[in-house]
Amino acid sequence: MTNFKSKERTLARENTLKVFYQHDINEYSFTDITKAFIEKRSFDEDYFNNIIELYELNTVKINNFIEENTDLLLKSLTPIDRSIIRIAMCELMYRDDIPKKVILNEAINIAKKYSSKESYKFINIILDKLINIMKKND
Numbered sequence: 001m002t003n004f005k006s007k008e009r010t011l012a013r014e015n016t017l018k019v020f021y022q023h024d025i026n027e028y029s030f031t032d033i034t035k036a037f038i039e040k041r042s043f044d045e046d047y048f049n050n051i052i053e054l055y056e057l058n059t060v061k062i063n064n065f066i067e068e069n070t071d072l073l074l075k076s077l078t079p080i081d082r083s084i085i086r087i088a089m090c091e092l093m094y095r096d097d098i099p100k101k102v103i104l105n106e107a108i109n110i111a112k113k114y115s116s117k118e119s120y121k122f123i124n125i126i127l128d129k130l131i132n133i134m135k136k137n138d
Contacts, residue, residue, distance in 0.1 A: 011043035013087065013106055016051050017114060020083035030056055055090045062089050069133045070126055080115045081123060088127050092134065100131055 015037070022033045030052050055062065063074055066089055074082050088107040091098055104127055111120035 008042055008044045009047055010106060010109075011039070011041055012045070012048040012051075013110060014113075015039050015043055015048055016087055017080070017083050017110060019052060020055075020087060021079050024079040024083060051087060051090055051095075054094045055086065058090065058094065062086060062093060065089065065093070066126075066130065069130055072126065078115070078119075081111070081119050084111050084115065084123055085126060088123075089130060092127075092131065104128070104131065 019030065019033050019037060022028060023030055034049070034052060063086070066072060066085060067074060074085075077085070084107050088103055091103045092100060095103075104124070107127055108120045108124050111123045115123075
């Protein structure tokens, strides 16, 4: 991974959310969506591509971990909330180089920006629960 600025990493996460959302709504492939994706602002493209690739390779494992360790059915969530949780879990499970607190804070901030008014609280509770389960399993 190359050096990055905090804002570029945050924007990479936001762009990843946009791609996940499009994938969820339209069921286009991640490859097709990313080929057509345009962002004029500078962002951490390596990170953006890495998270999408990690999720593609581990979709079943990530989704199963979420559903098996919460009372959630992912399909019952809004596409935005579902995408935020999936991205955060992908980072938590496969990016050991990023502190869990950073991942949680970024997910909450993205939820505040893109989701409904109270969703960030729900996402915080779900991710906190999943982080604690991961700690027990370590």
